[in-house]
Amino acid sequence: MDKSSPPGAEKSPLHRSEKAWVNFQPFLSSRGYELRARYHPDWIPSWTVHRSFYHEYEDSLAVYQDQVLDATRTEDGKKVVLKRIETDGDEMAIIKYLVTPSARADPRNRTIPIFEIIQMPHTPWSFLVMPYCRVFNYPPFHCRNEFVDAVSQFMEGLQFMHELNIAHFDIAPQNMVMDESRVVPNGSHFSKPRTHTGFHGLFAWNNRCTVLPVNYYFIDFGLSLYFPNGRDTALHCETLRTFPDIPELSDKVSYNPFMVDIFQLGLTVHKLIDAYPALEAFRPVATDMTATNPHERPTPANSLAHLREITAKIPATTLSDQIWEKDTGLWKKVTRAVLGGYRYDYLPIPTN
Numbered sequence: 397m398d399k400s401s402p403p404g405a406e407k408s409p410l411h412r413s414e415k416a417w418v419n420f421q422p423f424l425s426s427r428g429y430e431l432r433a434r435y436h437p438d439w440i441p442s443w444t445v446h447r448s449f450y451h452e453y454e455d456s457l458a459v460y461q462d463q464v465l466d467a468t469r470t471e472d473g474k475k476v477v478l479k480r481i482e483t484d485g486d487e488m489a490i491i492k493y494l495v496t497p498s499a500r501a502d503p504r505n506r507t508i509p510i511f512e513i514i515q516m517p518h519t520p521w522s523f524l525v526m527p528y529c530r531v532f533n534y535p536p537f538h539c540r541n542e543f544v545d546a547v548s549q550f551m552e553g554l555q556f557m558h559e560l561n562i563a564h565f566d567i568a569p570q571n572m573v574m575d576e577s578r579v580v581p582n583g584s585h586f587s588k589p590r591t592h593t594g595f596h597g598l599f600a601w602n603n604r605c606t607v608l609p610v611n612y613y614f615i616d617f618g619l620s621l622y623f624p625n626g627r628d629t630a631l632h633c634e635t636l637r638t639f640p641d642i643p644e645l646s647d648k649v650s651y652n653p654f655m656v657d658i659f660q661l662g663l664t665v666h667k668l669i670d671a672y673p674a675l676e677a678f679r680p681v682a683t684d685m686t687a688t689n690p691h692e693r694p695t696p697a698n699s700l701a702h703l704r705e706i707t708a709k710i711p712a713t714t715l716s717d718q719i720w721e722k723d724t725g726l727w728k729k730v731t732r733a734v735l736g737g738y739r740y741d742y743l744p745i746p747t748n
Contacts, residue, residue: 413460424478443456454594463479483522531572545605659685663682
């Protein structure tokens with residue numbers, strides 16, 4: 397590289413996990429889905445053309461996985477997410493079960509909608525085309541009503557899956573998303589979801605309670621299990637590295653995975669309450685869901701009834717009052733009130 401090139405211009409263009417998307421790009425483009433410039437076979441990094449710092453350009457933003465990526469649907473410019481899964485795998489079998497007309501017609505179905513399933517010829521892979529969503533717990537909740545709406549939808553969704561004898565088995569904040577279209581009308585960047593375009597600055601949003609309805613979904617059924625004989629007698633043996641707090645998990649002693657789902661969702665509710673002191677009144681719901689004895693945990697329907705019972709005792713004005721994350725400083729409160737979001741100032745969008 398020329399000695400006059402600025403520091404950082406020699407940054408390696410692609411990570412190993414990204415290179416698969418370059419191979420997939422021509423096929424996906426032929427099916428009407430365009431990947432970002434970074435994943436085109438003829439891509440030339442912008443910073444090498446402009447002889448500038450790589451981190452000043454959007455096409456420097458990477459992903460670190462070869463299974464999930466954002467794309468643009470060419471027919472209407474809509475942002476979507478693509479997930480690569482095995483065509484004949486267990487996840488595909490569960491997905492096909494969840495997207496049947498009868499399943500999609502159930503308003504409690506809070507599994508991510510699938511716009512299209514694209515099988516890639518001469519490979520074991522297919523691509524799920526899904527709506528572009530973001531993690532459900534950011535931007536922050538504005539009020540108790542928003543918390544109740546989100547948790548209610550997830551409880552309904554869990555009830556729906558369990559009635560179909562499907563255990564999700566990996567319920568955690570990273571697998572719980574929301575449709576951002578009403579909440580973040582300026583959109584977000586897949587690689588930096590707390591920015592609109594991939595560059596830092598003001599990230600603004602609407603309070604969820606002002607733009608209802610906001611839809612919440614479960615994603616990622618890679619660990620999900622189907623029990624055709626019913627959930628009451630379902631047994632499974634497996635430990636989950638990411639869930640050390642679930643008492644019954646074992647690779648030697650069988651347990652009911654549907655009870656694990658309830659614990660996992662209860663654990664997520666606990667974490668939300670830990671983050672927002674004003675939500676403490678809802679703690680008993682999470683406590684019941686995370687009972688040490690699996691047989692003492694309520695069904696999703698009973699948990700939802702408990703949540704609604706507590707909500708009904710809280711005055712409407714209190715439910716709509718603004719709440720804050722623990723230790724939220726004055727700067728964030730002011731910028732959220734004045735600017736409608738939080739400002740992150742690092743690197744500017746390049747002008748050349």
